Amino acid sequence: MHTVKQVEDNRQEVKRNFIAYLEKMNQRKTPERFAILDEIYMNEIYLDKKHFDAESLFLHMKNNNYRVSRATVYNTLDLLVECGLVTKHQFGENITKYEAGLGNKQHDHLICNKCNKVLEFCDPRIQQIKNMMGELLHFEITHHSLHLFGDPKLDANGKCIACEKEVK
Amino acid sequence: MHTVKQVEDNRQEVKRNFIAYLEKMNQRKTPERFAILDEIYMNEIYLDKKHFDAESLFLHMKNNNYRVSRATVYNTLDLLVECGLVTKHQFGENITKYEAGLGNKQHDHLICNKCNKVLEFCDPRIQQIKNMMGELLHFEITHHSLHLFGDPKLDANGKCIACEKEVK
DNA sequence: ATAGTTGCAAAAGCTTTGCAGTATG
DNA sequence: CATACTGCAAAGCTTTTGCAACTAT
Numbered sequence: 001m002h003t004v005k006q007v008e009d010n011r012q013e014v015k016r017n018f019i020a021y022l023e024k025m026n027q028r029k030t031p032e033r034f035a036i037l038d039e040i041y042m043n044e045i046y047l048d049k050k051h052f053d054a055e056s057l058f059l060h061m062k063n064n065n066y067r068v069s070r071a072t073v074y075n076t077l078d079l080l081v082e083c084g085l086v087t088k089h090q091f092g093e094n095i096t097k098y099e100a101g102l103g104n105k106q107h108d109h110l111i112c113n114k115c116n117k118v119l120e121f122c123d124p125r126i127q128q129i130k131n132m133m134g135e136l137l138h139f140e141i142t143h144h145s146l147h148l149f150g151d152p153k154l155d156a157n158g159k160c161i162a163c164e165k166e167v168k
Numbered sequence: 169m170h171t172v173k174q175v176e177d178n179r180q181e182v183k184r185n186f187i188a189y190l191e192k193m194n195q196r197k198t199p200e201r202f203a204i205l206d207e208i209y210m211n212e213i214y215l216d217k218k219h220f221d222a223e224s225l226f227l228h229m230k231n232n233n234y235r236v237s238r239a240t241v242y243n244t245l246d247l248l249v250e251c252g253l254v255t256k257h258q259f260g261e262n263i264t265k266y267e268a269g270l271g272n273k274q275h276d277h278l279i280c281n282k283c284n285k286v287l288e289f290c291d292p293r294i295q296q297i298k299n300m301m302g303e304l305l306h307f308e309i310t311h312h313s314l315h316l317f318g319d320p321k322l323d324a325n326g327k328c329i330a331c332e333k334e335v336k
Numbered sequence: 337a338t339a340g341t342t343g344c345a346a347a348a349g350c351t352t353t354g355c356a357g358t359a360t361g
Numbered sequence: 362c363a364t365a366c367t368g369c370a371a372a373g374c375t376t377t378t379g380c381a382a383c384t385a386t
Contacts, residue, residue, distance in 0.1 A: 028340060028385050055375075069343040074376065090261060093351085094375065110305055121301050125293045130316060133289050137278055139318035146314045148298055150307030196360050196365060223350075237368045242351065262350070262376090 007045055014041060014085055014102055021083035032068055035061070036076040040086065044100040051089070051097045051118045091118065091147060108146040115152075179209055182253060189251035200236055203229070204244040208254065212268040219257070219265040219286075258313060276314040 018037055022029050039061055043049040058073045077098055080086035087099040091111050097118065108126065110119040126146055134141040186205055190197050207229055211217040226241045245266055248254035255267040257277075274295075275288040294314060302309040 026340090030341065030385070032342070053375090067343080070375095071344085071377075072342060075341085090258060093258060093264060096261060096375080110301060110307060110309075112307070113310060119305050119307075121305065123297050123301070125297055129291050129293055129314075133278060133291070133316060134318055137287050137289065138321040139278060139280070139316075140321065141278075141316050141318040142281060144314065144316045146297075146312065148301055148307075148309050148312045150302055150305075150309040153306040153308060194365090198360075198366065200367070221350095235368080238350095239352075239369080240367060243366085264350085 010102075011041055011045075017085055017102065018080070018083060021079070027079065032072050033076050033079070035066055035068065036073060037080065037085070039066075040080070040098075040100045050101065051099050053095075053097050057098075089118075089145070091116065092149075108148070110148040110150060113149055113151050182209060185253055186248070186251060189247070195247065200240050201244050201247070203234055203236065204241060205248065205253070207234075208248070208266075208268045218269070219267050221263075221265050225266075259315075276316070278316040278318060281317055281319050 015034070015037065018033070019029060021027075022033070036057070039057060040052070043052060043057075043060075054070070054073055054077060057077075058068070058070050061068050061073075077086060077088075081088045081098070085100075085102055087101070087104075089097045089099060089109065091097050091109065095111075095116055105122065107120045107122050110121060111117070112119075126144065130141045130144060133139075183202070183205065186201070187197060189195075190201070204225070207225060208220070211220060211225075211228075222238070222241055222245060225245075226236070226238050229236050229241075245254060245256075249256050249266070253268075255269065255272070257265045257267060259265055273290060275290050276294065278287040278289060279285070280287070294312065298309045298312060301307075
């Protein structure tokens with residue numbers, strides 16, 4: 001995903017997906033819904049904000065003078081999750097994050113205990129565990145969630161290596 | 169854990185652990201704290217309620233006419249989690265559950281897509297993943313959560329092998 | 337036209353906090 | 362007796378809901 005054309009192609013594909021879903025479910029194609037999708041999409045592409053929460057999304061739109069309500073943000077996020085354009089993660093007690101992206105490579109998450117920053121990683125062993133435990137316990141494993149939580153190691157200046165900020 | 173003696177021995181060991189922790193941390197040994205520990209302990213042993221939430225614990229004590237506040241319940245649960253006598257699980261958006269048990273072998277959960285039954289399993293590879301990813305991403309991994317979700321395989325009569333019930 | 341959507345604010349649900357009173361060490 | 366802990370209620374936070382107004386179809 002690099003050239004302007006590729007970005008635009010992806011943008012169109014995501015939008016087509018959403019429209020198809022809305023039509024299938026007899027849901028209206030309101031400007032708010034597309035504005036929210038655009039916002040998420042823009043964040044991912046241009047700001048590299050892959051994980052975000054509902055409140056930030058809402059505030060960001062408000063700050064850009066787009067008139068939208070929290071209720072609509074939550075409602076639209078639900079729709080996007082249902083149609084697979086967005087994934088919802090429960091990273092902690094009160095830390096629900098959404099992840100933009102269509103057909104991302106399977107990955108798991110490491111969450112920083114100090115700042116809640118989310119890092120991603122892949123490990124083939126998790127697939128092996130799924131296979132083995134499915135067999136052993138007589139289940140067809142459909143999906144999983146694996147979160148690691150940890151304290152960041154600090155550099156010589158006491159800054160978190162991961163987020164490059166001071167850690168108390 | 170079967171005979172009366174074993175139950176009592178375990179009860180005493182759990183209590184000793186808590187006392188040791190409180191003393192180490194210069195925390196007071198208040199009756200409320202022990203009452204809460206007892207309540208959790210009793211639930212596990214006699215009611216087989218391994219997973220519980222803060223509110224039920226609070227209500228159960230209230231109903232038994234023990235004067236205690238939510239604040240104290242939450243405070244004490246934190247202490248018990250810190251000293252390892254209780255584990256805290258995030259099973260969903262607003263589903264925080266605590267799990268009683270001293271030195272339970274580290275385990276993860278497989279959740280049935282059909283009936284939400286929770287099975288437990290252990291796999292040493294998860295520890296290896298934690299070690300490797302902590303190293304790789306510069307974190308000291310403190311804990312993790314791994315949930316597998318799956319559809320149960322059925323026996324000849326169409327019953328779930330895991331829960332032995334009919335599955336639609 | 338007409339039902340699905342929206343914005344707003346209030347409510348809900350779980351957890352934490354502030355404070356005055358209590359009891360542990 | 363000093364101060365950590367407690368109960369209570371109020372406040373916090375994120376998410377949901379109720380309702381009148383609006384709008385996509």
